[in-house]
Amino acid sequence: MKAPQNGRGSNDVSHGCENRRLSGRLLAKSVPYAKASDGMTVVSARPSEWVRPVTSKEPASAIIEIDRVSQVFQTSARRDHVALSDISLTIEERAFVSILGPSGCGKSTLLYIVGGFVTPTSGAAKMKGQAITGPGPDRGPVFQEFALFPWKTVLGNVMYGPRQQGVRATEAEAQSLALIEMVGLKGYENFYPKELSGGMKQRVALARTLAYHPEVLLMDEPFGALDAHTRTRLQNDLLNIWERDRKTVLFVTHSVDEAVFLSDKVVMMSKSPGRIREVIDIDLPRPRRRSELLLDPRYQKYVVDIERMFDESDEAGIAS
Template sequence: MTTTTAKISVQDVTKTFDLGRETFTALDNVSLDIADHEFVTVVGPSGCGKSTLMNILAGLETPTSGRALVDGAPVSRPGPERGVIFQQYALFPWLTVRQNVEFGLRTTGVPKRERRSRAEYFIELVGLERFADALPKTLSGGMRQRCAIARAYAVDPSILLMDEPFGALDALTRVKLQEQLLHTWSRDKRTVLFITHDVDEAVFLANRVIVMAARPGRVYDVIDVDPATERNEDFRLSSQFAELRNRVWHSVYHQEGRTALPSTSASAGS
């Protein structure tokens, strides 16, 4: 069931893969809606179809049945309104930070002066202005990921699809980038779907946490996080955070004996 305010709508999506003698069902009748400017995290056990779901929304995979919509239009291919950020930074090693951020603008014919202005804005937004002329090999992992985020922002997508973007980083860098991402999102809001295997990260970032069940992948639980809550160290150490974390943890790792939620339970703003 969809809502009229949904920015992203996933409607009864099933995805199977042909493995030769058998088929594997990665997603089974998944439905969810995400509202404009909402920050949603998706968490679940290995094999729950998190990345498959994101690839369908990115236009990199097609559903076996059902459909995915963005602004009411079916997703059939990648599009400029969807910025995609993976765990691997995928930066061009021979280009500087500025040139990497400008790349998508150059390919779409944005004039040089505007290209430079927009690149500088987003480089500053992610705190890399001192490294605009640096090559990726001279940057830390966290700085490279910030460059990838700036590059995705520069083409002005209304949606960011992020597949475990901080998964390969050390714990301290990860926390700093979580805070940086939320700061960036609060200044220049996008609709964000953020996939993670880290329960703490899912709770800290989200307005809503979607918990997936595995084999086959389906929506198992939806947990709201008060969007008015300030995300800082005090929140991480609060009883509110501990309660939410425990609920998400239990939903992810103790799924025996329960069935997935009806598809209407994952509606935007629910």
């Protein structure tokens, strides 16, 4: 077991040197979390949660390592825009990690670097010790824009991955039908994406990605384009699916509620340049039920404290 007296003990986050003072200040601020998580592990009776690390055959090991990654874009005015500055982050296997930050902080870019879609200007990202050089079926993306193939039906979209992996057509179809049923779209197999609502499209996109069994799900504000009601339903369904087979999830969002509700760990980013401000362990019991969690003072405290931290940095930004 990792040292439980500090909620951030398991995070291998190294900030830039010039950031030392700031992170020191934040460290002091985040002490209440350490206390809260301490209290919880002792007080709350969660035998299943508590026992898990002991019974599992292998200890939680790093699956993704981001090592001093920076990303610089050229703006139209030929100026360098630093989207990401010296980011280091380790993500453990089977963890649900959210990257939370204001728009323009480079959180999606970080996800694309892990996906292999974007090559960082400097630094490197590794998946299971191997440097990431391009996209691969071990890392499955789900985009805010759904990005479904409009010329394929729901079934055709979901079958695409398995077929590309060389799975036989009949087998791929059977697997895909099961997945479509799992995401709650039984009966819509032969619909085209244009005939579905936004929430249904995102369910198809999730099924399409799950179909080729990626070890890591990379979710880029997946529920950002949906209305509030559909959003909460999809969050619940995602949690149910995730709690069943516990893939590693890297989840980009700008919603504090969403990040706290879903994650084991929230990575807070600040913008211009994009940096990791803080990594917070969300020590809330699983399986999480929305109705219980919203009433849980610990959940509420996480949300309020994270929002306060963002507000403070905004004010600091205005003052400077």
